Amino acid sequence: MKKIIPTVCFLFSFVAAYATTVSRIDIIGNKRMDTESVRLLADVKTGTNINSEDVNQIVKKLQQSGYFSSVSAKMDGNILKINITEAPVIAQVTVEGNDEISTEDLKKEIRVKERGTFDETEIGADVSRLLTIYQRKGFFDTRINPQKIQLEDGRVNIVYEITEGHPIYIKDISFKGNNEFSSRTLKKELLSREYAWWRFMAQFDVYDEDRIQYDAQMIRQFYLRNGFVDVQVKVYEGKFTPDRKYYSVVFDIQEGQRYKIGELKIKNPFTDVDNQELNSALKINTGDIYNIDQIETTIGALRAVVAAQGYSFVNVDVIPDKDDINRIISMIFEIQKTNRIYLNSINILGNVRTFDSVINHQLGIRAGDPFSLQEIESGRQKMMRSRYYKDVQMVPTRIEGTNLMNLDVKIEEQPTVELSGGIGWSNINGFMIDAGIMETNFMGRGQVVQLRGSIAQYTKQVLLSFTEPYLFGRELSGGFDINYTMYNYGKLGSFGYDRDSLSLGARLGWRLTDNWTQMVRLSAMYDQNYDLHAVGGWQAANLYTLGTNFKYHNLNTDFKQNTHTGIVANFGVAYTGFGISTETFMRYNGEITGLVNFLDNRWQLKSSLEFGYVQPFGDDYISRVYRYFLGGESLRGFQIAGIGSRNWAYRNYALGGLWKANGSTQLNFPVFIPDEYQVKGFIFADYGIVGKPPKDEYEFPKNSGHYNFIDQDLRTSAGVGVFWNTPMGPMNFSWGWPLKMNKYDREQRFLLSFETQF
Incomplete structure (x- = not known):
């Protein structure tokens, strides 16, 4: 007990020596802030015992408040003096x-x-x-x-x-290690572009590190769509030019090997879900080239089949089995039951320009939907493919104690204006130059506005178009087109007419299935037509038309070989008249093309068929400019409008027909040049028939007894050619020889076309 008492006394004396009771607080230097406010910020009161450490804490609190540029404090006896200099x-x-x-x-x-x-x-x-x-x-x-x-x-x-200084532009974009795909093909996958003066509005040719990293991701996705599962893409350290105005970008690619799909299995835990129906939902087959997009589509299709039976809360896990020796990947699609988790809310952050409604359409998910990481990632990929955004991040957060998730969608937007131009030459147009500007996210509403013009030897055109992809908030596209075209066909082939045409059109379109789409179009066309061998000079024509067309598209593409397998088709019907048109008729059109590649996808067989029929009402006359003609690229070996019925006096004057049918079969094959130069040879066989013109055209002059050459005979041709996908654009050379023709037909053995876009 005697030992404890001295210790307590010592501690009491220590505290008493270093702690002082504050009897008064003096604030010195305050001009705008009152004394009481400073005291509250210091968090000190009279009657409080404080020591030197407490004084230091008071100074820190006042400094951290941000209201003062300097603070000091000290004890002067029992008085706490705080000196402050207020921040401006x-x-x-x-x-x-x-x-x-x-x-x-x-x-x-x-x-x-x-x-x-x-x-x-x-x-x-x-x-x-x-x-x-x-x-x-x-x-x-x-x-x-x-x-x-x-x-x-x-x-x-x-x-x-x-x-500001000057911007750093991308001087050139190059690739290292890309053995399977040309640099030109890979550049099409990038957002970034090499410097060009006409891109001053788009900014895609200005160096941006974030965008370059995104480009690397897009290249990787491209390889994953084409079978290269081990691909690695890195961005090399580029270099500035000496004047620091330009920067070179190099993508280092380690491609790996190309893999095909092996055995496919589905693990189905639901006894009432038909396995055959699940197998039918697979979008890939054994032997196909591995394609990450098709695998994701398959996952969605399997979930849809299961959901149709009432099981909304499932997850589809892909279990791969990679065989490096045979270069195949077998997969098990394991359908798993999951706990019922719902999306509570979707919070869109960072969109300064793009409307929330546009982003919600792109996401494809809504609050209240079952929570699915696969659907969320699918929505993110769709948003990135729109090219409205530089970056999109999905951040899900679980609400504690519930089965609800919140989703934050964090986006960074980027410019969406694109300038483009091109030059080219073809037999139908002669030399051509075109330029255009397109905004793909007009006013942040996801709308597309395009203005484009072209000048060619035989045609001149200006086009203004507008498209709303989500009309009435639905998956329904709508828009209008204003098109003015001048056709100087008086000296082109056997056309023998000139035409100035102003077209105003409105359209609605929607998707019927994954492969089928439909469009309905209402248009008004105001023409001035000049038939070189008709009486009366320029003639006015007003045509009011309502029509619809159906499109089918199902193609698998080998980008390295530029070959395809699949079918594309287009069928349409339109009515012109309504009692106010200068001519009244129905028009039926259709075309279908089938393609198949083989022998390591280096060979391709292509077959196509087209037909058209214009049916006048009653005895209505169909002007020559609205009839069908064949020749040139539509029937190689013959001049443009080089076959069919013809004026007996002016044999270079084709009459055209009320119907046509033509087709082609072409075999593309590799030549003895490395694939990287993208040169292909081809052989072809073309055929075509042009129907008869209106009966009023059978005599010239009318009722003179001099009959024109009227026929609807089959013509055929065959030939060879070379296709070269040059760095500047595709070039096509072909030589065709008529096999079956009439004596008044016009031949043209050689055809050339090329086009470059920039």
């Missing part, structure tokens, strides 16, 4: 020297606010954020100098003085 109040925040980025966009990143207090650390953070924005735009030489302008009454103005 920011009167105004301005940005100067910015031309490439608007002041509004820059101020969104500035955290320093007017009527707030001045803080050096916040100013530095603002500068870092602004520099990041400029670097994303390709301005790596930007300098930002923040200025503090002292005013009266402890106020300051903050000015961010910006020297």
Whole structure:
């Protein structure tokens, strides 16, 4: 007991020596803030025992409040004296020297606010954020100098003085290790583009590190769609030109081997779900080239089959079995029962421009839907493919204690304006140059607006089109087209007419199945037609038309060989008249093309068939410009409009027919040139028939007893050719020889066409 008493006394004496009771608090230096507010920020009261460490904590609290530029405190006897210098109040925040980025966009990143207090650390953070924005735009030489302008009454103005410098453009994009696909093919998968002066609105040719990383991901997805499951894509460190205006980008690709699909199995835990129906839902078959997109489509199809039986909460897990020796991947699609988890809410973040409704359509999921990571990833991929966004992140969060999930969709948008142009030559158009501008996310609504014009030797055209992809908030596209075209066909082949045409059209389209789509179109066409051998000069024609067409598309493409397997088709019917058209008729059109590739996909057999029929009402006359003609690219070996009925006096004057049927069979094959040059040879056989013209055309002049050459005989031809997919664009050379023809037909043995887009 005697030992404890001295120890307690010592501790009491220690506390008494270092802790003092505050009897008064003096605040020194405050001008705008009252004393009581400072005391509350310091969190100290009279009567409190404090020591030196407590005084230090008071100083820290006041400094961290952000209201003071300097703070000191000390005990003077029992009096706590706090000396402060109030931080200046920011009167105004301005940005100067910015031309490439608007002041509004820059101020969104500035955290320093007017009527707030001045803080050096916040100013530095603002500068870092602004520099990041400029670097994303390709301005790596930007300098930002923040200025503090002292005013009266402890106020300051903050000015961010910006020297933007010049953007860093992508000089060239190259690839290393791409043995299976040409650089030209891979560049089509990229958002980034090499510098060109006409891309000044799109910004895709300005270096952006985030976009380059996304491009690397897109290249990897391309390889995964074409069988290369082990592909690795890295971005090499590029280099600046000496003047630091341009940057070279190199993608390093390790392709690996191409794999095919092996054995496919489905593990089905549900006894009332038909296995045969599940097998029919598979979108891939044994022997197909591995395609990540088709596998994801298969997962969705299997879930749909199971959901149709009332099992909404399932997961489909793909279990691969990779055989490196035979280069095949067998897969088990294991359908698993899962707990019932629902989406509680979907929160879209970061969309400054794109409407939430557009993003919701792209996602394809709604609050209240069953939670599925597969559906969420599918929605993310669809959003990225729209090219509206630089980045999309899906962040699901479980609500504790419930079976509900919230989903945050974090997006970063990017410009969606595209400029393009091209030059080319063909027998039907002569030399051609075209240019256009397209906005694929107009006003953030997902709408597509396009303005395009072309000038060619025989045609001139201007087109304005608008498309709303989600009309009335549904999976229904709608739009309009305004098209003005001048046809100078008086000296082209055997056409023998000129035509100026203004067309106004409205359309609705929707998807019927995965492969079938339908479109309905209402149009008004105002023409001025000049038939070189008709009486009366220019003739006006007004045509009002309502029609519909059905399209079928089911193709698998080998991008390396540029060959396909599948079928594409288009069938349509249209009525022109309504009692206000200058001519009244029905028109029926159809075309179907089948393709198959074989022998390592280097060979391709293609067969196509087209037909058309215009049916006049009663004795209505169908003007020559609205009839059918064959020749040139539609029947090689013959001149454009080179077959069919013909004027007896002007044998270079084709009369055209009220119907036609033509087709072609072509075999493409490799030549003795490495595949990387994308040169193919081909042989072909073409055939075609043009029906008779209206009976009024049987005599020339009418009722003169001089009969024109009228026929609807079959013509055939055969030939050879070379297709070269050059770095500048595709070129097509063909030589055709008529096998069956009439004496008044017009031959043309050689055809050439090429086109380049930039």
